[in-house]
Amino acid sequence: MPKGGARDTRQRLIDAGRKLIATRGFKGTSIRALTEEAGANLGAVTYHFGSKEGLYQAVLEEVVAPFRNQVLLIKDMPLPSLQRVEYFIRGMFQHLRENPDMPRFMVQEIVLGDSPGPQILEIIGLVAPVLIGIIHEGQASGTIRQGDPVLMALSTLSQPIYLSIMPPVLAGEELKKAGVPQPRLSPEDHAVEFVLRSLEAREEEDE
Amino acid sequence: MPKGGARDTRQRLIDAGRKLIATRGFKGTSIRALTEEAGANLGAVTYHFGSKEGLYQAVLEEVVAPFRNQVLLIKDMPLPSLQRVEYFIRGMFQHLRENPDMPRFMVQEIVLGDSPGPQILEIIGLVAPVLIGIIHEGQASGTIRQGDPVLMALSTLSQPIYLSIMPPVLAGEELKKAGVPQPRLSPEDHAVEFVLRSLEAREEEDE
DNA sequence: TTTCATATCATACAAACGTATGAATGAAAA
DNA sequence: TTTTCATTCATACGTTTGTATGATATGAAA
Numbered sequence: 001m002p003k004g005g006a007r008d009t010r011q012r013l014i015d016a017g018r019k020l021i022a023t024r025g026f027k028g029t030s031i032r033a034l035t036e037e038a039g040a041n042l043g044a045v046t047y048h049f050g051s052k053e054g055l056y057q058a059v060l061e062e063v064v065a066p067f068r069n070q071v072l073l074i075k076d077m078p079l080p081s082l083q084r085v086e087y088f089i090r091g092m093f094q095h096l097r098e099n100p101d102m103p104r105f106m107v108q109e110i111v112l113g114d115s116p117g118p119q120i121l122e123i124i125g126l127v128a129p130v131l132i133g134i135i136h137e138g139q140a141s142g143t144i145r146q147g148d149p150v151l152m153a154l155s156t157l158s159q160p161i162y163l164s165i166m167p168p169v170l171a172g173e174e175l176k177k178a179g180v181p182q183p184r185l186s187p188e189d190h191a192v193e194f195v196l197r198s199l200e201a202r203e204e205e206d207e
Numbered sequence: 208m209p210k211g212g213a214r215d216t217r218q219r220l221i222d223a224g225r226k227l228i229a230t231r232g233f234k235g236t237s238i239r240a241l242t243e244e245a246g247a248n249l250g251a252v253t254y255h256f257g258s259k260e261g262l263y264q265a266v267l268e269e270v271v272a273p274f275r276n277q278v279l280l281i282k283d284m285p286l287p288s289l290q291r292v293e294y295f296i297r298g299m300f301q302h303l304r305e306n307p308d309m310p311r312f313m314v315q316e317i318v319l320g321d322s323p324g325p326q327i328l329e330i331i332g333l334v335a336p337v338l339i340g341i342i343h344e345g346q347a348s349g350t351i352r353q354g355d356p357v358l359m360a361l362s363t364l365s366q367p368i369y370l371s372i373m374p375p376v377l378a379g380e381e382l383k384k385a386g387v388p389q390p391r392l393s394p395e396d397h398a399v400e401f402v403l404r405s406l407e408a409r410e411e412e413d414e
Numbered sequence: 415t416t417t418c419a420t421a422t423c424a425t426a427c428a429a430a431c432g433t434a435t436g437a438a439t440g441a442a443a444a
Numbered sequence: 445t446t447t448t449c450a451t452t453c454a455t456a457c458g459t460t461t462g463t464a465t466g467a468t469a470t471g472a473a474a
Contacts, residue, residue: 009421025319027234031462041423046463048421107318110372111311112232115379124376125385132388147400148392150377151370155401158369159362165317166361169331172322178332181339185355193354194362197405216451238432248453253433255451 010048012038017059022101025108026056060109060119063102067123070095075130081138082200085156086192088131092160093188103161128153135199145201152199159191217255219245224266229308232315233263267316267326270309274330277302282337288345289407292363293399295338299367300395310368335360342406352408359406366398 016037020029031045031052038044049055074088096102106123109116116124131153138144144152167183169175176182183190223244227236238252238259245251256262281295303309313330316323323331338360345351351359374390376382383389390397 023319023321025232025234027232028319030460032460041421042425043423043464044421052462104318107314110376111314111318112230112235114230115381116376118381121379121381121385125382125387128377128382128387145404148390148397150388150390151392151394151397152401154370154373154377154390155366155398158365158373162365162369163358163361166365169317169323170335170357170361172328174322174325174328175332175335178328180332180335181357183355183357183361185358187358190355190358191362194359194405197352198401237430239430248451249455250434250453251451259432 009038009040009044013040013044013048013055014059014062017055018063018101021056021059022104025112026052057117057119060105060117063099063105064119064123066099067095067102068126071127071130075133081134081141081143082196084134085131085138085199086196088134089156089160089192089195090188092157093164093191096160096164100164103165106161107165127157131156138199142201144199155198156195159195160188163187163191216245216247216251220247220251220255220262221266221269224262225270225308228263228266229311232319233259264324264326267312267324270306270312271326271330273306274302274309275333278334278337282340288341288348288350289403291341292338292345292406293403295341296363296367296399296402297395299364300371300398303367303371307371310372313368314372334364338363345406350408351406362405363402366402367395370394370398 013034016034017029020033020037024033032042034052034055035042035044045052045055049058070091074084074091077084077087079087106120109120115121128150132149135144135149135152135156139146139149164187167187170180170182220241223241224236227240227244231240239249241259241262242249242251252259252262256265277298281291281298284291284294286294313327316327322328335357339356342351342356342359342363346353346356371394374394377387377389
């Protein structure tokens with residue numbers, strides 16, 4: 001087998017990690033399941049990543065990395081605040097469409113264990129200030145209503161994450177049988193309208 | 208040891224399950240950790256619940272049960288739609304305050320595994336139609352704007368869940384050091400305003 | 415070709431896991 | 445008291461777990 005083939009195995013292990021850990025969790029995914037999925041030897045994880053935890057960190061890094069740039073892009077867009085919020089939401093939806101496993105990893109990191117890992121904290125530490133900054137700016141210029149910018153940012157962030165996870169759940173057989181209706185609109189368009197209506201200042205309330 | 212002491216052990220095991228599984232996950236919590244936390248014998252889980260899965264189901268049931276009534280209460284309140292939405296949000300916040308482990312279990316159930324367990328599906332199948340019904344009614348009477356009632360319900364539900372999980376994360380040491388500010392308002396009041404502003408119909412848009 | 419570092423392989427190992435078993439215990443029923 | 449039965453207990457069993465080991469294979473460098 002080729003020397004350059006190492007990259008292949010390494011990458012296939014990361015791919016297997018993204019696939020399996022996203023839905024089974026870290027503890028619920030064995031090294032044997034990972035190596036089998038990747039078509040690699042049992043020792044491959046230890047060899048390439050040192051440990052199962054090492055592979056997990058690599059997976060997390062790959063899941064999170066492309067999102068960093070996406071955020072920084074929107075950060076410095078010379079647009080009105082509300083429009084930048086819209087771009088932010090749409091950009092996040094697009095990223096979640098291309099990386100449907102990302103919210104699963106984020107949610108696992110946030111809900112399980114004492115505190116999220118460094119990659120997730122870094123992403124939060126990057127995303128939150130950007131959104132908060134946009135909102136703060138909009139408040140200063142009067143296009144966004146008064147209110148706590150931190151909570152407004154959290155509520156905004158919640159929509160792409162939540163609305164990319166829940167509709168598939170509603171589409172499950174049991175819930176359809178129970179008579180739970182399916183969404184008709186695009187979750188993305190809905191999220192934009194839902195958030196912007198909450199954030200925008202109204203004429204009658206100007207101060 | 209007393210015969211009635213059985214109930215004690217059984218309940219202590221459920222308590223231990225609520226405490227440990229909420230933050231470590233099902234796979235991440237061993238029977239030995241559970242029985243030790245409960246001050247019970249290793250065999251206690253098998254004896255009282257048949258298996259680890261059996262204990263988990265009992266835990267899930269206890270976490271979810273009191274929420275059922277809460278929902279049914281609001282369902283038939285003779286109030287304007289928007290006000291019922293507000294009561295819904297506040298009721299959910301209160302329940303999450305009293306049962307801070309609930310969102311962790313729900314999130315685990317939804318994110319991990321192929322599909323959520325029956326208890327969670329039941330709760331969703333109960334809550335969603337109620338909220339959707341309220342919204343639909345508000346749209347009929349003109350107090351709630353047009354739009355997909357299912358997505359509106361999802362966005363409404365997202366707020367108590369998300370805003371009861373995230374602020375503690377933001378309060379973590381690493382993020383505070385990174386300069387992420389803390390919320391100043393009460394998340395509950397914010398959520399109510401955020402959602403109601405999104406849902407309410409405005410005069411200028413009346414049709 | 416020979417050398418050499420890198421990567422893959424089949425195994426092995428100790429630890430942790432969920433579960434099963436049978437004896438001990440002790441309050442209630444006889 | 446004796447019997448009974450639900451519960452607790454220490455312990456054991458077979459699997460699965462993450463990791464370690466040493467041999468083998470492979471492509472580039474010498």
